[in-house]
Amino acid sequence: MPIAFRKVEGLGNDFVLLDRLDRSAVELARDIAWAQANASRVCDRRRGVGADGILIVGPGRGSAEASMTVVNFDGSRPEMCGNGLRCVAAYVGERRSIEAMTIDTDAGPRACQITARTGAEVSVRVDMGPAELLGAARPEAGGGREFVGVSMGNPHAVCFVGSDEDPEALARTLGSALELDPVYQPAKTNVEFARVQSPSAIELWVWERGVGITDACGTGACGTVVAAVEGGLVPAGTPVAVRLPGGVLHVTVPADPRVGVTMLGPARQAFSGVIDGSVSPSAAESS
Numbered sequence: 489m490p491i492a493f494r495k496v497e498g499l500g501n502d503f504v505l506l507d508r509l510d511r512s513a514v515e516l517a518r519d520i521a522w523a524q525a526n527a528s529r530v531c532d533r534r535r536g537v538g539a540d541g542i543l544i545v546g547p548g549r550g551s552a553e554a555s556m557t558v559v560n561f562d563g564s565r566p567e568m569c570g571n572g573l574r575c576v577a578a579y580v581g582e583r584r585s586i587e588a589m590t591i592d593t594d595a596g597p598r599a600c601q602i603t604a605r606t607g608a609e610v611s612v613r614v615d616m617g618p619a620e621l622l623g624a625a626r627p628e629a630g631g632g633r634e635f636v637g638v639s640m641g642n643p644h645a646v647c648f649v650g651s652d653e654d655p656e657a658l659a660r661t662l663g664s665a666l667e668l669d670p671v672y673q674p675a676k677t678n679v680e681f682a683r684v685q686s687p688s689a690i691e692l693w694v695w696e697r698g699v700g701i702t703d704a705c706g707t708g709a710c711g712t713v714v715a716a717v718e719g720g721l722v723p724a725g726t727p728v729a730v731r732l733p734g735g736v737l738h739v740t741v742p743a744d745p746r747v748g749v750t751m752l753g754p755a756r757q758a759f760s761g762v763i764d765g766s767v768s769p770s771a772a773e774s775s
């Protein structure tokens with residue numbers, strides 16, 4: 489069966505979006521299972537469409553306009569995805585001709601507001617919901633560094649580095665081992681290496697659970713600013729520019745992060761296409 493999709497991205501964190509707005513609960517569950525079983529093939533950058541994950545846009549519950557289910561590259565199902573949520577809001581906004589909406593996620597309903605349109609790019613402000621501080625840890629794989637645990641619905645371990653360390657190199661060399669470190673089992677974790685550049689700017693590299701290094705991570709940006717506010721590195725209540733490899737997200741954390749974190753950033757549809765049903769086997773399977 490041919491499968492129509494849209495390719496969407498937020499700061500280069502890219503997804504295959506499947507529109508399932510008119511599906512029943514049973515059909516939606518079947519499509520999510522298909523996505524989980526085929527994610528690494530569909531998302532393969534040489535043999536498939538190429539993406540960090542799959543977004544399944546289903547009908548909303550209650551007053552929500554839609555639901556978002558996220559599937560990571562490796563087929564796992566995370567609770568939340570900030571960049572994905574902006575992409576879904578932009579898509580639902582276009583389909584329904586609305587600017588404000590609520591999207592159900594596996595971490596709860598999230599309010600989204602389209603704030604601007606510039607050509608193909610849409611700016612979306614998202615209420616990312618409450619953050620939860622999970623405490624500090626010194627995981628074995630971290631070489632003695634301290635990581636602050638933050639939940640944005642999904643788990644993050646944030647490490648602040650000084651000017652003598654390179655956050656990109658640390659994310660690339662330590663990310664995988666930290667994701668799988670015994671301290672973070674069984675859920676595993678997303679891993680952030682951040683450098684505070686000023687009270688209103690943070691440089692950030694993220695190793696994403698179930699994916700690897702990505703160009704940007706919305707929940708990672710929010711979790712990092714929550715950890716920075718908690719540590720007194722940036723003030724609460726004012727926007728912080730989080731500079732990721734793919735661009736900038738603006739994150740505001742209130743004095744009490746349990747009240748709700750807001751994130752502002754772009755979303756864009758890159759192209760649309762059809763998966764013809766013969767997605768190539770992954771390199772691992774064919775070798």
Ligand SMILES: N[C@@H](CCC[C@H](N)C(=O)O)C(=O)O
Binds near residue numbers: 708
């Ligand atoms: N890229 C996302 C996060 C996607 C989920 C993450 N890999 C996890 O497993 O928690 C974002 O923009 O937040």
